[in-house]
Amino acid sequence: MKRLRLAVVGTGHLGGIHARLAAANPHYELAAIVDPLANPRDALAAELKVPAHSDHRALIGRIDAAVIATPTRFHHAVAHDLIRAGVHLLIEKPITTTVTEADELVALAQHHHCVLQVGHVERFNPVLAAAADHIQSPKYIEARRYCGHSFRSTDISVVLDLMIHDLDLVLSMTSGPPMEVSALGATVLGPHTDVATARLVFADGCVANLSASRVSYQACREMQIWSARGFVGLDFATRTAKVVSPAEAVRQGEVKIEGLAPDARKQMQERLFTELLPLTTITVPERNALADEQTDFAESILTARAPRVTGLAGRDALAAAEAVVNSIVGHVWDGSNVGHISPSSDHRPAVLPGPHWGQSSGVPTPHRQAG
Numbered sequence: 001m002k003r004l005r006l007a008v009v010g011t012g013h014l015g016g017i018h019a020r021l022a023a024a025n026p027h028y029e030l031a032a033i034v035d036p037l038a039n040p041r042d043a044l045a046a047e048l049k050v051p052a053h054s055d056h057r058a059l060i061g062r063i064d065a066a067v068i069a070t071p072t073r074f075h076h077a078v079a080h081d082l083i084r085a086g087v088h089l090l091i092e093k094p095i096t097t098t099v100t101e102a103d104e105l106v107a108l109a110q111h112h113h114c115v116l117q118v119g120h121v122e123r124f125n126p127v128l129a130a131a132a133d134h135i136q137s138p139k140y141i142e143a144r145r146y147c148g149h150s151f152r153s154t155d156i157s158v159v160l161d162l163m164i165h166d167l168d169l170v171l172s173m174t175s176g177p178p179m180e181v182s183a184l185g186a187t188v189l190g191p192h193t194d195v196a197t198a199r200l201v202f203a204d205g206c207v208a209n210l211s212a213s214r215v216s217y218q219a220c221r222e223m224q225i226w227s228a229r230g231f232v233g234l235d236f237a238t239r240t241a242k243v244v245s246p247a248e249a250v251r252q253g254e255v256k257i258e259g260l261a262p263d264a265r266k267q268m269q270e271r272l273f274t275e276l277l278p279l280t281t282i283t284v285p286e287r288n289a290l291a292d293e294q295t296d297f298a299e300s301i302l303t304a305r306a307p308r309v310t311g312l313a314g315r316d317a318l319a320a321a322e323a324v325v326n327s328i329v330g331h332v333w334d335g336s337n338v339g340h341i342s343p344s345s346d347h348r349p350a351v352l353p354g355p356h357w358g359q360s361s362g363v364p365t366p367h368r369q370a371g
């Protein structure tokens with residue numbers, strides 16, 4: 001089997017994980033570690049016994065693929081250089097800081113016939129695949145993603161840090177970009193939004209309510225999905241799904257609950273989740289989703305197929321995130337259009353420059369750099 005020469009650019013927390021996993025993945029020959037900061041770069045390179053470089057451009061002509069795990073603000077510049085050199089890329093989420101930058105990378109990857117994958121790792125959570133048959137044409141989605149502050153990803157807001165996972169998942173289940181977006185957020189530790197909630201309405205009638213916090217004392221990664229086929233509750237942390245599938249009599253409206261005698265009502269309560277709304281619990285074995293993501297990246301290169309999360313999918317998730325960020329900026333906390341964006345935040349700018357991504361999306365909000 002051909003092994004791909006892979007470099008990892010960025011040696012922060014996630015970059016270190018990527019490097020160690022790639023070193024153990026039979027699809028790859030870990031060719032180099034790249035970071036301008038000498039101490040973490042050299043320590044990781046010594047641990048894995050691979051060359052270390054301070055500049056990604058030193059790798060051009062010497063690698064087939066790379067993982068970009070730098071701070072988000074550097075994604076576009078690093079990716080631009082490597083794609084132009086024909087290097088396949090797995091870029092950690094979010095793909096870039098703006099949709100304009102993402103569009104440039106998507107077009108550039110197409111032109112140079114490079115695989116461009118985005119690291120929305122929750123797509124590789126095994127519980128999602130296990131429950132996939134029960135998730136079709138959802139009409140209401142509710143997601144909660146809470147954690148304590150890691151004091152990483154401080155250059156972006158919680159929308160780009162955490163909520164974007166659920167935005168990507170929702171977009172993968174719906175028919176297109178949101179037609180309406182409303183959101184609000186709060187800055188707690190700053191300088192960017194740490195808590196956010198958003199409501200998205202789609203052309204197919206689906207409504208999604210998402211909330212995210214990185215200053216929560218209790219961790220949570222859950223999603224609830226309602227459709228004509230029933231209900232699915234996903235717990236991404238425990239890899240457990242709860243599925244409620246209405247019985248045929250319920251689907252046909254044949255179950256009558258008005259005027260039930262006390263005994264009949266009790267019997268119906270006792271068999272509610274066994275016969276009328278049968279409940280099934282799906283638990284899947286633990287897998288390393290990041291390792292599966294890396295394998296998908298390699299296989300997409302070697303077999304010339306699209307990865308599970310394409311550059312375009314990453315771009316669309318970022319576009320939805322920008323709409324959420326813009327709505328947060330536009331929210332009036334104190335009854336004044338020039339007041340605070342959120343508690344503990346600076347005053348809103350007098351002008352928000354540039355057109356928004358969403359001419360085709362129907363979201364008439366002004367453009368603001370994500371994060």
